[in-house]
Amino acid sequence: MNIKPVIAVLQGLVARDTEITVQGWVRTRRDSKAGLSFIAVYDGSCFDSLQVIVNNSLANYQDEILCLTTGCSVEITGQIVDSPGSGQKFEMQATKVVVKGWIEDPETYPMAAKRHSVEYLREVAHLRPRANLIGAVTRVRHTLAQAIHRFFHEKGYFWISTPLITASDTEGAGEMFRVSTLDLENLPLAENGKIDFDKDFFGKEAFLTVSGQLNAEAYACALSKVYTFGPTFRAENSNTSRHLAEFWMVEPEVAFADLDDVADLAEEMLKYLFTAVLNERADDLAFFAERVDTTVIARLQDFINKDFAQVDYTDAIKILQESKQSFENPVAWGIDLSSEHERYLAEEHFKAPVVVKNYPKEIKAFYMRLNDDNKTVAAMDVLAPGIGEIIGGAQREERLEVLDTRLTAMGLKKEDYSWYRDLRRYGTVPHAGFGLGFERLIAYVTGMKNVRDLIPFPRTPRNVSF
Amino acid sequence: MNIKPVIAVLQGLVARDTEITVQGWVRTRRDSKAGLSFIAVYDGSCFDSLQVIVNNSLANYQDEILCLTTGCSVEITGQIVDSPGSGQKFEMQATKVVVKGWIEDPETYPMAAKRHSVEYLREVAHLRPRANLIGAVTRVRHTLAQAIHRFFHEKGYFWISTPLITASDTEGAGEMFRVSTLDLENLPLAENGKIDFDKDFFGKEAFLTVSGQLNAEAYACALSKVYTFGPTFRAENSNTSRHLAEFWMVEPEVAFADLDDVADLAEEMLKYLFTAVLNERADDLAFFAERVDTTVIARLQDFINKDFAQVDYTDAIKILQESKQSFENPVAWGIDLSSEHERYLAEEHFKAPVVVKNYPKEIKAFYMRLNDDNKTVAAMDVLAPGIGEIIGGAQREERLEVLDTRLTAMGLKKEDYSWYRDLRRYGTVPHAGFGLGFERLIAYVTGMKNVRDLIPFPRTPRNVSF
Numbered sequence: 060m061n062i063k064p065v066i067a068v069l070q071g072l073v074a075r076d077t078e079i080t081v082q083g084w085v086r087t088r089r090d091s092k093a094g095l096s097f098i099a100v101y102d103g104s105c106f107d108s109l110q111v112i113v114n115n116s117l118a119n120y121q122d123e124i125l126c127l128t129t130g131c132s133v134e135i136t137g138q139i140v141d142s143p144g145s146g147q148k149f150e151m152q153a154t155k156v157v158v159k160g161w162i163e164d165p166e167t168y169p170m171a172a173k174r175h176s177v178e179y180l181r182e183v184a185h186l187r188p189r190a191n192l193i194g195a196v197t198r199v200r201h202t203l204a205q206a207i208h209r210f211f212h213e214k215g216y217f218w219i220s221t222p223l224i225t226a227s228d229t230e231g232a233g234e235m236f237r238v239s240t241l242d243l244e245n246l247p248l249a250e251n252g253k254i255d256f257d258k259d260f261f262g263k264e265a266f267l268t269v270s271g272q273l274n275a276e277a278y279a280c281a282l283s284k285v286y287t288f289g290p291t292f293r294a295e296n297s298n299t300s301r302h303l304a305e306f307w308m309v310e311p312e313v314a315f316a317d318l319d320d321v322a323d324l325a326e327e328m329l330k331y332l333f334t335a336v337l338n339e340r341a342d343d344l345a346f347f348a349e350r351v352d353t354t355v356i357a358r359l360q361d362f363i364n365k366d367f368a369q370v371d372y373t374d375a376i377k378i379l380q381e382s383k384q385s386f387e388n389p390v391a392w393g394i395d396l397s398s399e400h401e402r403y404l405a406e407e408h409f410k411a412p413v414v415v416k417n418y419p420k421e422i423k424a425f426y427m428r429l430n431d432d433n434k435t436v437a438a439m440d441v442l443a444p445g446i447g448e449i450i451g452g453a454q455r456e457e458r459l460e461v462l463d464t465r466l467t468a469m470g471l472k473k474e475d476y477s478w479y480r481d482l483r484r485y486g487t488v489p490h491a492g493f494g495l496g497f498e499r500l501i502a503y504v505t506g507m508k509n510v511r512d513l514i515p516f517p518r519t520p521r522n523v524s525f
Numbered sequence: 526m527n528i529k530p531v532i533a534v535l536q537g538l539v540a541r542d543t544e545i546t547v548q549g550w551v552r553t554r555r556d557s558k559a560g561l562s563f564i565a566v567y568d569g570s571c572f573d574s575l576q577v578i579v580n581n582s583l584a585n586y587q588d589e590i591l592c593l594t595t596g597c598s599v600e601i602t603g604q605i606v607d608s609p610g611s612g613q614k615f616e617m618q619a620t621k622v623v624v625k626g627w628i629e630d631p632e633t634y635p636m637a638a639k640r641h642s643v644e645y646l647r648e649v650a651h652l653r654p655r656a657n658l659i660g661a662v663t664r665v666r667h668t669l670a671q672a673i674h675r676f677f678h679e680k681g682y683f684w685i686s687t688p689l690i691t692a693s694d695t696e697g698a699g700e701m702f703r704v705s706t707l708d709l710e711n712l713p714l715a716e717n718g719k720i721d722f723d724k725d726f727f728g729k730e731a732f733l734t735v736s737g738q739l740n741a742e743a744y745a746c747a748l749s750k751v752y753t754f755g756p757t758f759r760a761e762n763s764n765t766s767r768h769l770a771e772f773w774m775v776e777p778e779v780a781f782a783d784l785d786d787v788a789d790l791a792e793e794m795l796k797y798l799f800t801a802v803l804n805e806r807a808d809d810l811a812f813f814a815e816r817v818d819t820t821v822i823a824r825l826q827d828f829i830n831k832d833f834a835q836v837d838y839t840d841a842i843k844i845l846q847e848s849k850q851s852f853e854n855p856v857a858w859g860i861d862l863s864s865e866h867e868r869y870l871a872e873e874h875f876k877a878p879v880v881v882k883n884y885p886k887e888i889k890a891f892y893m894r895l896n897d898d899n900k901t902v903a904a905m906d907v908l909a910p911g912i913g914e915i916i917g918g919a920q921r922e923e924r925l926e927v928l929d930t931r932l933t934a935m936g937l938k939k940e941d942y943s944w945y946r947d948l949r950r951y952g953t954v955p956h957a958g959f960g961l962g963f964e965r966l967i968a969y970v971t972g973m974k975n976v977r978d979l980i981p982f983p984r985t986p987r988n989v990s991f
Contacts, residue, residue, distance in 0.1 A: 062781075064681055064749070066681070082749070082780070082781040082954075083749065084747075084952050085952075102748075102749045102780075103683070103747055103748030103749045103750075104681055104748075104749060104750075130951050130952040131952050132952040132953065132954040134781070159781075159952075159953070159954050159955070160923070160949075160951075160952045160953035160954055161952070162950075162951050162952060163950040163951060168951055169947075169951075170951070184743075185740075185743040185944040185945075185947060185948065186743070186747075186947065186951065188743065188744050188747035188748055189746075189747040194747065194748065197683055197685070197744065197748060198683060198748075200684075200686075201678075201683040201684045201685075204674075204684050205674060205678050205684070208670075208671060208674050212667075212671050215530055215532070215570055217569070217663055217664060217667040218666075218667045218670050218671070219663070219667075219981055220666075220756070220773055220980065220981060221981060221982065222771060222981070222982040222984060222989075222991070223689070223756050223758075223771055224702075224758075224770070224771055224984050224989055225989065226989045226990070227991075234706075236690075236704045236705065236706060236726070237703075237704070237705050237706065237707075237709075238702045238703070238704060238733065239702065239703050239705070240700075240702060240703065240760045241703075241709075243703075243707075243709075243712060243720050244719070244720065246709060246712075253710070254709050254710065260702070260760055260762075260770070260986060260987075261770075261984070261986070261987060261988065261989040262986075262987035262988075262989075263989065265989045267704065274651075274981065274982055274991065277650075277651040277652070277654065277981075277991070278654050278663065278981060280655075281550075281569055281652075281654035281655040281660065282568075282569030282570075282654060282660065282663060282664075283530070283548070283549065283568045283569045283570060284569075284570075289755070289756065290686070290689050290755065290756065292689075292690075294706045294726055296726075304690070304726070304727075305688060305689055305690050307686055314548070314568075315528075315548040315600070315625075457626070478651040478990075478991055479651075481635075481651060481652065482651065483626075484628075484629040485596050485626075485628050485629060485634055485635075485636070485652065486550050486551075486596040486597050486598040486625075486626045486627070486628060487598065487625070487626035488548075488598040488625050488626055489625070514686060515685055515686060515687060515688070515740065515743075515744060516687065516688040516740055518688060518690050518727070520726060520727070520728075521726075521727060521728035522727065522728075523688075523690055523691065523692045523727040523728075523729065523731045524692070524944075525688070525693075525740065525743070525944055
């Protein structure tokens with residue numbers, strides 16, 4: 060059999076005088092009075108289905124073809140011809156249709172060919188990739204992931220897999236999942252009456268990581284340019300459209316780089332990724348523009364064509380104060396910017412992606428580099444029109460004595476960070492990096508509102524199905 | 526500053542009449558009587574260091590240059606010249622050396638420039654990427670990861686991120702880590718006196734996954750060709766050189782494919798990956814051949830040039846029985862092959878990688894497709910000379926009634942697999958896939974014996990450091 064994916068046929072890459080076979084699933088079937096059936100077959104290789112014309116002269120036409128319903132799996136052999144119809148350039152004239160799998164009860168098939176709500180689709184997460192919407196999300200997700208690896212590889216970065224199970228807490232304030240093999244019905248107790256974690260798998264308390272950054276720093280301090288791209292966890296009881304208990308994160312870390320260097324890196328990376336998805340997934344983006352958000356394509360093109368604005372946090376506060384907007388959250392130096400502030404800056408004031416830099420040290424993590432003003436740290440957030448914060452980063456504190464002062468001021472123990480401090484004791488270098496939430500990136504690209512629809516099997520409070 | 530990575534200099538990509546800057550760390554320093562110092566500088570971009578010649582005419586020569594020790598971070602500006610020495614083609618004549626970071630106490634620096642044992646390096650996992658050995662491992666790991674993504678992308682596969690936190694147990698027999706936010710000091714009890722998991726984060730018991738396969742099958746049954754590449758967990762108390770509690774796995778899953786198709790895919794993939802690493806990491810492989818295992822390069826070339834042998838399990842048993850070898854583990858139809866059997870087949874009998882197919886159903890998982898003999902299932906293992914099993918795969922049971930019979934026979938409950946059964950109720954298709962342990966792949970490529978040295982921060986029983 061000369062098997063071809065649907066995408067090869069639709070792109071005109073299949074010769075029109077040879078017999079080929081496509082394998083996939085029935086999207087729809089309609090029958091003409093002239094004794095022909097039109098079957099739309101998809102195989103996931105691209106957004107569109109292939110139109111297949113089946114003549115009633117086929118032996119199994121009455122018994123099988125006329126019984127095909129949405130979701131049946133088929134293997135169809137035939138020739139590709141120019142389509143006289145207006146919907147497609149090519150179609151297939153079938154010479155043989157083999158039905159591989161039927162739908163148990165078409166009346167109750169959960170993925171009937173109609174528009175389903177995203178809420179309903181989450182309840183059938185094992186079947187939802189069969190929907191046009193989730194198929195398109197999956198291809199966009201793949202394209203962005205590939206582009207991320209390609210971007211960093213081409214720039215000489217090494218991919219590092221940082222550990223998921225950890226005994227340390229990067230941010231010093233995370234809500235973390237415990238990882239354990241202790242028998243909860245029969246917990247071992249130490250002499251002091253507390254749980255005896257010495258009996259646990261790792262011999263001490265262990266958790267799921269909230270960030271690979273600290274570990275990535277160790278590798279940046281040896282290989283110069285590294286990035287992580289892996290899962291990350293938050294045990295926050297947040298039932299919002301922007302939170303997942305398990306999500307994927309991209310975290311580059313660059314030795315000998317300062318805040319401006321990684322702000323430039325973030326701009327270059329986002330533009331590279333958006334260019335890739337515009338070039339490679341035009342079919343799926345057209346669908347999102349039609350069905351989800353009419354602005355998605357223009358928004359990406361706009362993003363690519365504009366230079367990022369840059370503004371100091373202190374100046375951003377002034378802009379907000381002078382804006383005469385009535386914000387829900389009052390504006391004053393020292394506050395963390397909230398979503399309304401971020402969107403005003405990106406959408407109303409700068410009308411472009413904007414990098415806000417140098418935040419008050421009180422609202423940022425211990426590892427961010429203290430500026431000479433002694434009041435701010437070299438942190439940055441990238442704010443995008445239409446979504447707000449999409450990237451958060453910082454130059455890291457490379458000076459041991461300043462780091463120690465910060466740790467103490469924040470009530471953290473030096474002993475808990477001894478290996479991290481070693482990176483400053485031995486050949487320390489200025490370095491910087493940032494984090495990009497992968498599902499939020501896909502939200503920006505597709506216009507989809509809820510991150511639960513942008514990862515195959517979402518994990519959220521009270522939901523660990525499938 | 527015109528900053529260049531060391532690899533660009535050593536590959537001759539830097540013009541020899543312009544001033545450039547390299548940033549990195551001192552590997553070694555030696556001083557000549559003529560008032561010159563030779564500093565070997567590495568930045569991780571490739572295996573070799575750049576030799577930098579520093580003349581005592583530099584202002585900081587006495588106070589700083591002569592104090593440089595292994596591990597100090599430096600930023601050096603100068604011109605690239607042809608090297609008169611035999612060790613390298615190019616070297617740098619420094620015009621400026623800026624010391625960025627000193628070594629706190631060179632006498633006790635854990636990464637002094639000498640050969641360290643792998644056991645010692647594990648104790649300083651945050652500093653060990655600075656060693657030649659672990660730097661080389663990191664670059665090989667990166668190259669293989671990139672090649673995996675590229676291979677599948679070029680063949681039309683979509684990368685799927687399957688969930689790490691799960692309520693189901695793929696193999697039906699895994700030792701799994703519990704994931705929970707319950708307060709162990711104050712566990713909620715239900716009315717029956719048992720732990721009330723309804724109060725836990727997910728509202729039920731949750732664990733870390735042992736495989737993404739079942740979830741990947743759901744996506745293959747919609748998008749045809751998918752693969753996972755992500756972390757996987759085993760709570761086995763195994764202190765061996767081949768086991769990690771947290772490791773990375775590659776799992777392609779292909780709709781409309783049978784066992785032979787994925788055996789071919791495995792062969793094509795491994796040859797693609799080994800070709801990539803031979804082409805892209807010649808420097809690091811030369812190091813492994815010199816220091817770790819003299820056969821690594823020849824072994825990879827041999828692997829690429831040989832066709833895989835294929836043998837049925839039943840025939841493999843006959844070969845072993847007729848071999849007149851005295852195996853520790855007796856050979857009889859029905860046994861699981863042990864390492865000595867696998868290595869005899871690959872190394873002595875076939876003298877090539879060999880795919881063993883169609884194992885007794887009793888020793889394989891419930892989801893593997895029952896063969897017509899009713900005794901064996903369509904499972905395969907790929908055995909490689911020098912390491913034994915490197916890939917395990919199977920055609921999946923796509924027939925609902927056969928799957929149900931197998932579930933029942935193995936004491937598993939149909940209800941626990943309801944979503945997995947749905948894939949067979951609705952448009953089922955023949956499909957197949959396999960799993961490749963990423964760290965074992967790196968072991969094969971590098972000749973390194975212990976997987977703890979092939980992942981940045983290994984997790985094993987009683988070890989969750991860093």
